Amino acid sequence: MRTKAPTIDPIHLDGLTDADGLDIDAGASREAERYTGAELGGRDLTGISFSECEFRQLSLNDTKLRGASFSECIVTDLHAPVFSVPRSIWRDVRIEHSRLGSVEAYEATLRGVQIDGSKLDFVNLRSAHLTDVLLSNCIIEELDLGGATIQRLELRDCRIGTLDVTNAKLKDVDLRSSDFSAIRGIEGLRGATIDDAQLSQLAPLLAAHLGLRVE
Template identity: 35%
Template sequence: MRAVRRPEVRLPELVAYDGGEWEPEGDYDGLEFADADFAGQSARGARFLDCAVRRCAWDETVLTRARFIDSVLEGVRGVGTDLSQVSLRDVEVRDARLGGTQLHGAVLERVVVRGGKLDFLNLRKARLRDVAFEDCVLVEADFGGAELERVTFDGCTLARTDFTQARMRDVDLRGAAALDIARGIDRLAGAVISPSQLMDLAPAFAAEVGVLVE
């Protein structure tokens, strides 16, 4: 197993954002967005470089094809956030509470997702490289058709996870606090699990190969 390369985010002295609405294709550099409500706004295709987004509301916010580089997302919350085809590079996500978030087709590289709860996360056909999930709850996360390389899930609860058609390389599931795979048990080639996890997943493996256990 090759180790995950973690982001080294060193934010410069940030300037407080003036409170205006986000703009599609906007260019945001060295800014701090704190305790703001961006619900329903669109920053489609925007670029965020050396930014911090703290305790902001993202309900139905559209960030399609946005780019977050060397940035921190802390305490963001929202339902129905559209992050499809977004690019996260050298980003820390801390204590996020998001539901029904669209991340399909996204690219995550050198990202840490620490704490928080992510419900119904859509990562279909996303590409994850050097991504560490730590002490977070993932409920019905959909990794269908996604590519995962050097990805870990230390201390995480994975409930009813979908790995249908996913491709894995150096994916470490051993540190997961709970591992529940609803679909795609046959796509774990390239991942490593613990002996106890193997016992827990044995019924799913048996069902996949058509073995009846009585």
């Protein structure tokens, strides 16, 4: 059986209204707006909902976005040394050319999400649910997928420092075109697809996991 690729639908945004973000509050519902250069750092936007919105050159450092919802949104040039979005919901979202430090997205739900050409330091997706997700041309220092449930994820041309898949449940996860320095929770790779070169790199970890002695 061939590994199924994620299904990423195109996002078309028309008739957007320019907004500065000064009047948005926690729990608000915003639709069809464009935010350019908005400074939302340090704000409490818990439970906010964005639908069919575009974000450009946005700063979200230390913004509280627990339980936030993003649907059919495009994000370009996002900057946040601390990006706090636990238990958030992302559906049909594209993030491009962004720089994120610590990403706290544990127990989040991602469906139809693409992150392209971005650099991320530490990404916490523990116990998250990912369906149809594509990470392309990204540099990630540590990607923590511990306990996550994942279906149709592709890491395309990415460079990953440490990948943690401890107790993860994977199906149709394609790792073939990416590089990894270290992998934790090797048993959690069940359901992933790798290539011959990656298998050679994983051989010492597999031997240690199985208790094999190579002489």
